[in-house]
Amino acid sequence: MIIEGTSFRLRGSMGQDITGYTGLEFKYIRPDGTTGAWSATAEDEAVGSMSADVPANATMSKSGEWLVWGHASFSVTKDMKTPAEILIISPEGSKSS
Numbered sequence: 001m002i003i004e005g006t007s008f009r010l011r012g013s014m015g016q017d018i019t020g021y022t023g024l025e026f027k028y029i030r031p032d033g034t035t036g037a038w039s040a041t042a043e044d045e046a047v048g049s050m051s052a053d054v055p056a057n058a059t060m061s062k063s064g065e066w067l068v069w070g071h072a073s074f075s076v077t078k079d080m081k082t083p084a085e086i087l088i089i090s091p092e093g094s095k096s097s
Contacts, residue, residue, distance in 0.1 A: 031065060
């Protein structure tokens with residue numbers, strides 16, 4: 001569980017080689033339906049692992065279920081995406097279920 005308004009590091013893997021990528025990010029859909037993305041950094045290109053430091057700011061002020069997925073762009077007009085995962089953001093003082 002992630003507490004609303006706190007920073008955290010998000011990690012994920014594309015599950016395949018991302019060598020030569022031109023852009024890496026974690027895209028999201030907030031509980032209210034708005035979309036956005038956090039820039040990511042490659043941790044190991046050969047296996048496609050990546051991470052992003054998500055700041056504690058207004059972006060993280062929506063409690064509920066967020067859909068989050070990794071996205072890699074390549075110069076050859078090819079994109080690579082991971083399946084979306086649910087990320088639970090809870091108000092401070094909430095108990096995890």
